[in-house]
Amino acid sequence: MNRLRRVPLLALAPVLALVALLAWAFASPIGAGPDDDYHLVSSWCAGPTAAETCAPVEGAERADHRIPRALAEISCFERQPEVSAACQDELFTGALMDQTVDTDRGNFYGEYPPLYYAVMGVFTSDDVQASALVMRVFTIVLFVALLTALYLLLPVERRPTLLIGWVVTTIPLGIFLLASNNPSAWATIGVGTSWIALLGYFESTGRRRIALGAIYAIAMLMAAGSRGDAAVYAGFATALVLFYAFRPHRRYWLSAILPVIMGLVALAFLLRAGQIGSGLGGFSDVGVEDSGVGGDGTVTPSGIGLLAYNVMNVPFLWLGNLGEWGLGWLDTTMPAAVTFGAVGAFVVAGFLGVRALEWRKAVVVAAAAVVLWVLPVYVLQQAGHIVGQQVQPRYLLPLIVLFGGVLALGAPRVQWKRGQLLLVAAMLSIANGVALHTNMRRYLTGIDAGSVNLNTGTEWWWNVPFSPMIVWIVGSLAYTALLFVLAARIPVDPLDAGARRVRRLI
Known part of the structure; x- marks a missing residue:
């Protein structure tokens, strides 16, 4: 017992993070992530059972493959927010369970890099639900392990x-994707961890330096191998860190060999992905998605008007990561309380970060901000689209996490007050709890039901011995506890005696 008393509460952080993320993994059915039908098929077709579950169709004009019908129709509720996930029941328990269909919807043309699908393919089996859930858990464990090691x-x-960089940028879209079957999870993890691992690599020595270099290499592979x-x-x-950490010393140049090598590896993955060509050339008009953010889609400006419209409305894409856009297939609308809490927390952290703006940090922050603004405008302009069409917030999420991180550079000179910490923790706790509840309600019954009790009128749920309300309560409390444990590790104003006492207790 005496030994247990000496264990700091911070040691509980990885456990709390796992619980909070696992709650999100159970909060959505298989197929709830954006384009999950595509990504799950791609994983199955890269796995050890591909010969049986993803056989090429001979003589087909397209790259057709024969797959289980459950994979093809897994997202039967997409863009129908009033339809629960109960439509999946017949796919897994009925006569359709053993049926197969032909499809060309998968990574058969090399649009995406192959690494993510190859790794996830290891977990594929005849049980689609169990396999996909294991994939989610694997990504969650990998994410928590990387952040704990960092x-x-x-x-x-x-x-x-x-x-700070991770906490204020991942509610609600980030935490939803981290617990999904979407390669955007790996993209976000890779970008969000690679830069700070590389910075630590430049600033450390000995075994720590070697370990941080290894984490950087892993993170770069995750990013480049997913999207x-x-x-x-x-x-x-990587370029931002090379600038920020630059010193005219021999040690710097020797250290720069690793990021140069990993940059070439990332370039190799990039050249194999057809996806990037679509982005640079502009997405086609086929299946243009109108989120509702950019108007009704019936009138599209042109010329200077189109440019002005997109430049002025790009912030809507950023806000989409903080609750302004729906989750999943953009059909799970978040209540205003989610956006208010997530944006408020980011603004507080951002203003505090700007207070410690020495010249190197100023350049890095400005560069990240310019890319966040210019890149989506360029892609939209190429095809004549407006904000709200084709380019989705999740495409920018890795950059949002990076931006939040570089804003927080300079600690411990970025000193918080106890009230600021409590305010941010409270806002994010409420935002996470509301978002988790809303997301679960959408799939349990559809949005046409409004009971606070998630166990009421349930039409769909996992075959597990715990109820939806248990998942929501435990997940929400775990996330809240995580925030308050982490808050104790944030540098505080030395004049704020109350914050010092809280930190000593934790």
Whole structure:
């Protein structure tokens, strides 16, 4: 018992993070992530059972493959927010369970890099639900393990940067994707961890330096191996760190060999991905998605008017990561309280970060902000689209996490007040709890039901021995506890005696 009393509460952070993320993994059915039918098929077709579950169709004009019908129709509720996930029942328990269909909807043309699908393919089996759930758990464990290792290995003054950058940028879209079957999870993890691991690599020595270099290499592989745009983002993040850490010393040039090598590896993945070509050339008009953010889609400006419209409305894409746009297939609308809490927390952290704006940090922050603004405008202009069409917030999420992190550079000079910490923790706790509840309600019954009790009128749920309300309560409390434990590790104003007492207790 005496030994247990000496264990700091911070040691509970990885456990709390796992619980909070696992709650989100159970909050959505398989197929709830954007384009999950495509990504799950691609994983099955890269797995050891591909010969049986993803056989090429001979003589087909397209790259057709024969797959289980459950994979093809897994997202039967997409863009129908009033339809629950109960439509999946017949896919897994009825006569359709053993049926197969032909499809060309998968990574058969090399649009995406192959690494994410190859890794996830290891977990494929005849049980679609169990396999997909294991994939989610694997990504969650990998994410928590990487952040825990980074926290322990980074120089002490960089640890708050790691915590703040992730906490204020991942509610609600980030935490939803981290617990999904979407390669955007790996893209976000890769970009969001690679840059700070590389910074720690430049600032450390000995075994810590070697370990941080290894984490950087892993993160770069995750980013470049999941999405083509993430390879670009990871390269951009590496360039920012090379500038920020630059010193005219021999040690710097020797250290720069690793990021140069990993940059070439990322470039190799990028050149193999057809996805990046679509982005640079502009997405086609086929299946233009109108989120409702950019108007009704019936009138599209042109010329200077189109440019002005997109430049002025790009912030809507950023806000989409903080609750302004729906989750999943953009059909799970978040209440205003989610956006208010997430945006409020980011603004507080951002203003505090700007207070410690020495010239190198100013350049890095400005560069990240310019890319966040210019890149989506360029892609939209190429095809004549407006904000709200084709380019989705999740495409920019890795850059948002990077931006939040570089804003937090400079700790411990970025000193918080106890009230600011409590305010941010409270806002994010409420935002997470409301978002989790809303997301679960959408799939349990559809949005046409409004009971606070998630166990009421349930039409769909996992075959597990715990109820939806248990998942929501435990997940929400775990996230809240996590925030307050992490808040104790943020540098505080030395004149704020109350904050010092709280920190000593925790």
